[in-house]
Amino acid sequence: MLQEKTPIVSQAVIRRLPIYLRYLQQLHLDEVDTVSSQEMGQDLDINPAQIRKDLAYFGEFGRKGIGYSVPYLIEKIRQILKLDRSLPVALVGAGHLGIALSNYSRLRQAELAIAAIFDKDPQKIGTKIAELVVEPIDRLESRVRELGIRIGIVAVPAAEAQAVVDRMVGAGILGILNFAPTTLRVPGEVHIRYSDVTSELQALAYYVE
Amino acid sequence: MLQEKTPIVSQAVIRRLPIYLRYLQQLHLDEVDTVSSQEMGQDLDINPAQIRKDLAYFGEFGRKGIGYSVPYLIEKIRQILKLDRSLPVALVGAGHLGIALSNYSRLRQAELAIAAIFDKDPQKIGTKIAELVVEPIDRLESRVRELGIRIGIVAVPAAEAQAVVDRMVGAGILGILNFAPTTLRVPGEVHIRYSDVTSELQALAYYVE
DNA sequence: TAGATTGTTAATCGATTAACAATC
DNA sequence: TAGATTGTTAATCGATTAACAATC
Numbered sequence A, B: 001m002l003q004e005k006t007p008i009v010s011q012a013v014i015r016r017l018p019i020y021l022r023y024l025q026q027l028h029l030d031e032v033d034t035v036s037s038q039e040m041g042q043d044l045d046i047n048p049a050q051i052r053k054d055l056a057y058f059g060e061f062g063r064k065g066i067g068y069s070v071p072y073l074i075e076k077i078r079q080i081l082k083l084d085r086s087l088p089v090a091l092v093g094a095g096h097l098g099i100a101l102s103n104y105s106r107l108r109q110a111e112l113a114i115a116a117i118f119d120k121d122p123q124k125i126g127t128k129i130a131e132l133v134v135e136p137i138d139r140l141e142s143r144v145r146e147l148g149i150r151i152g153i154v155a156v157p158a159a160e161a162q163a164v165v166d167r168m169v170g171a172g173i174l175g176i177l178n179f180a181p182t183t184l185r186v187p188g189e190v191h192i193r194y195s196d197v198t199s200e201l202q203a204l205a206y207y208v209e
Numbered sequence C, D: 001t002a003g004a005t006t007g008t009t010a011a012t013c014g015a016t017t018a019a020c021a022a023t024c
Helices: A011-029 A037-044 A048-056 A070-080 A096-102 A105-109 A137-147 A158-171 A197-207 B011-029 B037-044 B048-056 B070-080 B096-102 B105-109 B137-147 B158-171 B197-207
Strands: A067-069 A089-092 A114-119 A151-154 A175-178 A191-194 B067-069 B089-092 B114-119 B151-154 B175-178 B191-194
Touching: A011 A037, A011 A048, A011 A070, A011 B197, A037 A048, A037 A067, A067 A070, A089 A096, A089 A137, A089 A158, A096 A114, A096 B096, A105 B197, A114 A137, A137 A158, A151 A158, A151 B197, A158 A175, A175 B197, A191 B197, A197 B011, A197 B105, A197 B151, A197 B175, A197 B191, B011 B037, B011 B048, B011 B070, B037 B048, B037 B067, B067 B070, B089 B096, B089 B137, B089 B158, B096 B114, B114 B137, B137 B158, B151 B158, B158 B175
Parallel strands: A089 A114, A089 A151, A151 A175, A175 A191, B089 B114, B089 B151, B151 B175, B175 B191
Antiparallel strands: none
């Protein structure tokens, strides 16, 4: 039986893989067959040695003297990131941002479709957003189990975010993308990523003038 | 005349300052007067030594044996990040995301109000979003100069993003937050930050199950 | 074959953390 | 004063980059 190798790879590496994937998919559309780490590095502004090292954590995907096969590398990165299967996502918060995310077609293409939307506001519950009906937050646990959801998006106000995350964790969600502008507490086995436009712009402000 | 100290501080440090600020502002609302790096570290999940070091790049803001004055530290971080003045922001792209961003009230509070919205779609030009009228993209340069804008947000499809960024740079914008799922080319003096929900979720997928 | 490019080791660089004197 | 906590130096850790043998 084949024992899957699972080396401990740093988060920095994992976060570059989607960038590589996106780039390779564009090359594929442009009917490019082969690419070298040098070309990739030039286009993505990343050191070629780093690209080779990142990929080499997971196998020998290239050919010496030739480079990487674009379709093959796409397939491999999709496997590594587990994008070779459908990964339904739960969204909590049907405000402006939640609606924008629901309508974002790129997620569906990436096998990361939002599969259920929750809100606590009775005015929003029952309304339709991008073919999904907004469900009451109390339904979260049962729906997450039903749909086999492992990834959640938090798009509620900061004050409500920790409670939402606690429920997500309780329901078995293991990866969370948080848009609420607050630091959240999750157990060690749960991965959380933060996205905050205000913080990003505030950091940019430092460099301006 | 006081010569402003401008040490070269790493981007990692600058990106933590908005997190500190957000946290301190919450403490201030809760009427907390003083905080130690240890307390901050516990709440933000950041090593206390790192917090002290980050702050010490910019001055001696704390008091030995006591900690940091919350209102004073807020003031200082706002000065460092240049948030003690109004920083108008240009938004290009009046789609779902652009609309969500325009309606996001936290930016206004943070002195980072979106001051002008541009789109190339004649159907969108002239419509009102959050008290602003969508302007034609050709107006970008003149409006940026008129309003003294230094920061831009790109919320257009990937295929159009580079052209938009080129115009922004030409108009004198120095900091860009890009939501388009593509790597962009900017001159060295321009700072660019990327935000891509798809990439974030794809990276999370790796850690799930 | 000659030229190109990978995979990988070793060197470098930079960021994080520990430790502690200074001092409130 | 005694206890607490900063600012800062030194130690550690981890990530990036250079270099090159292997090989297509």
